[in-house]
Amino acid sequence: MAINSAGFVNITSPHAHGGNTTSRIMMTVILATIPGVAALTYFFGWGTLINIVLASVTALSCEALILKMRKRPVGFILKDNSALLTAVLLGIALPPLAPWWVTVVAVSFSMVFAKHLYGGLGNNPFNPAMVGYALVLISFPVQMTTTWAVPFFLSDGQTISFSDSLNVIFSNSAAVATTLSDAYSGATPLDTYKHLASNQTALEIMQQPLFANDTQGGSASNWFAGGWEFVNIAFLIGGLALLALRIFTWHIPLSLLAALGTCSLVFGWDADMYVPWSLHIFTGATMMGAFFIATDPVSASTTPLGKIIYGAGIGILIFVIRTWGAYPDAVAFAVLLMNFAAPFIDTYTQPRTYGHVKAKRGMPAKPDANKDADKNVDHKEG
Amino acid sequence: MATKSLSEISLDGLWKNNPALVQLLGLCPLLAVTGSVVNAIGLGLATILVLVGSNLAVSLIRNHVPDAVRLPAFVMIIASFVTVTELVMQALTYELYQILGIFIPLIVTNCAILGRADAFASKNGLLPSVVDGLTMGLGFTVVLILLGVIREIIGQGTLFTNMDLIFGEAAVNWKIVIFNDYPDFLFAILPPGAFVAMGLIIAVKNLIDSHLDERAAANKEQVEAGSKRVRVTGKIS
Numbered sequence: 001m002a003i004n005s006a007g008f009v010n011i012t013s014p015h016a017h018g019g020n021t022t023s024r025i026m027m028t029v030i031l032a033t034i035p036g037v038a039a040l041t042y043f044f045g046w047g048t049l050i051n052i053v054l055a056s057v058t059a060l061s062c063e064a065l066i067l068k069m070r071k072r073p074v075g076f077i078l079k080d081n082s083a084l085l086t087a088v089l090l091g092i093a094l095p096p097l098a099p100w101w102v103t104v105v106a107v108s109f110s111m112v113f114a115k116h117l118y119g120g121l122g123n124n125p126f127n128p129a130m131v132g133y134a135l136v137l138i139s140f141p142v143q144m145t146t147t148w149a150v151p152f153f154l155s156d157g158q159t160i161s162f163s164d165s166l167n168v169i170f171s172n173s174a175a176v177a178t179t180l181s182d183a184y185s186g187a188t189p190l191d192t193y194k195h196l197a198s199n200q201t202a203l204e205i206m207q208q209p210l211f212a213n214d215t216q217g218g219s220a221s222n223w224f225a226g227g228w229e230f231v232n233i234a235f236l237i238g239g240l241a242l243l244a245l246r247i248f249t250w251h252i253p254l255s256l257l258a259a260l261g262t263c264s265l266v267f268g269w270d271a272d273m274y275v276p277w278s279l280h281i282f283t284g285a286t287m288m289g290a291f292f293i294a295t296d297p298v299s300a301s302t303t304p305l306g307k308i309i310y311g312a313g314i315g316i317l318i319f320v321i322r323t324w325g326a327y328p329d330a331v332a333f334a335v336l337l338m339n340f341a342a343p344f345i346d347t348y349t350q351p352r353t354y355g356h357v358k359a360k361r362g363m364p365a366k367p368d369a370n371k372d373a374d375k376n377v378d379h380k381e382g
Numbered sequence: 383m384a385t386k387s388l389s390e391i392s393l394d395g396l397w398k399n400n401p402a403l404v405q406l407l408g409l410c411p412l413l414a415v416t417g418s419v420v421n422a423i424g425l426g427l428a429t430i431l432v433l434v435g436s437n438l439a440v441s442l443i444r445n446h447v448p449d450a451v452r453l454p455a456f457v458m459i460i461a462s463f464v465t466v467t468e469l470v471m472q473a474l475t476y477e478l479y480q481i482l483g484i485f486i487p488l489i490v491t492n493c494a495i496l497g498r499a500d501a502f503a504s505k506n507g508l509l510p511s512v513v514d515g516l517t518m519g520l521g522f523t524v525v526l527i528l529l530g531v532i533r534e535i536i537g538q539g540t541l542f543t544n545m546d547l548i549f550g551e552a553a554v555n556w557k558i559v560i561f562n563d564y565p566d567f568l569f570a571i572l573p574p575g576a577f578v579a580m581g582l583i584i585a586v587k588n589l590i591d592s593h594l595d596e597r598a599a600a601n602k603e604q605v606e607a608g609s610k611r612v613r614v615t616g617k618i619s
Contacts, residue, residue: 105567113578135569138568138569138572139566139567139568139569139570140565140567140568141568142565143565
């Protein structure tokens with residue numbers, strides 16, 4: 001936006017449009033996470049909200065700092081809300097009771113290295129939030145796997161209080177954090193099921209307090225996955241709202257969930273041995289990954305067929321890494337691996353342009369064949 | 383080539399044509415063993431030894447080896463010097479030798495060494511070749527140590543751990559703890575961290591170079607500022 005000599009702002013065409021700006025789309029996505037964040041806070045306490053605030057402050061300061069260093073308009077770009085969205089997604093993805101420096105390292109790495117070193121919004125080949133998440137997951141395995149909060153019905157019917165959450169997150173002494181958080185943290189359902197399945201049957205596992213609902217002797221607030229099922233349903237609601245608002249198309253989320261569901265039904269049909277499909281779909285970061293992470297317009301595939309392949313690839317990778325990998329969840333790694341593949345998928349799934357013959361895929365086999373195809377196009381158009 | 387002075391050769395090895403920062407050769411050991419300063423110094427010293435020795439030997443035989451078999455001959459020479467180095471390290475710094483493990487024999491495959499043998503030592507006399515080997519090795523070692531410093535501080539929060547492996551009993555107390563209660567930052571210790579740190583070091587070098595270029599260009603313009611012509615519509619030679 002340039003201001004001309006008369007003091008008016010020059011705006012290029014089109015002058016009449018739907019009102020969709022980067023800033024508005026990003027804000028809509030942020031607002032759509034509210035049901036999921038509310039569910040997370042209800043079941044697991046204040047940690048997620050504290051993380052989101054801390055991540056937002058870090059993200060905005062990092063972005064402002066690096067924009068200044070890159071000599072870009074700071075205020076204009078900060079207003080596009082993309083840094084805020086990355087921060088919110090990271091705040092949700094990180095364990096609620098993770099120490100503050102984990103959040104700060106993840107957010108600043110995602111802003112500086114994953115986003116701005118590649119040229120800022122629109123040029124990043126990898127999803128910044130997931131790069132930050134993968135970095136801290138690899139670097140601090142202890143802090144990232146032992147600080148998941150347990151649902152309130154497993155800790156005397158209440159979540160960790162606000163001041164205690166602050167104490168755990170910002171305490172510099174490891175001892176204080178450990179004693180406080182030990183009472184309120186535990187393994188996630190996915191991890192628990194995977195480890196129990198090696199020597200217990202599905203029926204026995206479902207008797208565990210983390211999985212049992214009130215008909216099985218557990219808490220009435222539980223359904224089958226220790227609160228995570230409601231968190232995922234909340235993210236599903238937010239995601240469907242975004243779909244209805246046409247922020248993204250159905251291709252990626254649907255193919256992701258279909259591939260993950262199919263894999264877990266086919267390979268994991270034996271619930272005594274493997275995590276059942278219901279847990280794959282309704283625990284961990286599945287719904288958030290399907291609707292909020294994988295649909296990132298910058299790093300995802302862009303053609304219709306490409307989106308389906310991209311989503312299915314993420315779904316398959318999530319199942320593979322969850323089942324045979326050592327990490328408790330797999331969405332971050334699956335998304336990053338498919339980000340690698342997205343440009344390749346796009347090259348081979350170019351749709352036919354109206355009035356042209358079917359697009360040539362990859363390099364032409366012979367120069368002559370290429371020439372003939374061009375002639376055909378000219379003929380048709382002529 | 384032959385007209386280069388010794389100081390030019392040194393500047394090439396240390397900065398302008400640094401094997402690690404500009405030629406990007408020998409990245410495998412560079413990225414693999416720079417987790418701490420002591421490993422970096424150990425591998426750097428070994429590389430200098432091999433590089434000086436191989437350059438010296440290659441320069442001596444340069445007029446007697448036919449072109450067709452020069453590479454096998456160079457590789458034989460390098461392999462011999464690597465074996466010598468390996469035995470020396472085994473004798474003097476056994477623990478460090480065990481830590482560096484496979485990366486000592488792998489110096490044979492360090493393309494920086496074969497590259498210098500073929501590109502410089504086989505075309506130049508004895509003294510320039512030795513100087514080239516020494517400065518190239520030093521340039522490589524400096525980058526290794528820099529990476530070691532960065533990765534040890536970020537990865538473990540310490541500096542100069544285990545320096546007694548090279549410098550003997552006197553160095554036991556050299557360890558500096560920079561952060562207390564530091565949670566190990568595994569990313570910096572693992573190879574990906576080395577890639578990122580390496581990229582940042584190259585970026586800083588390019589930044590310095592472009593500043594130097596700008597300053598040189600500014601100096602030049604000042605000298606040429608005496609022109610009286612007002613309208614210039616083309617390149618005047």
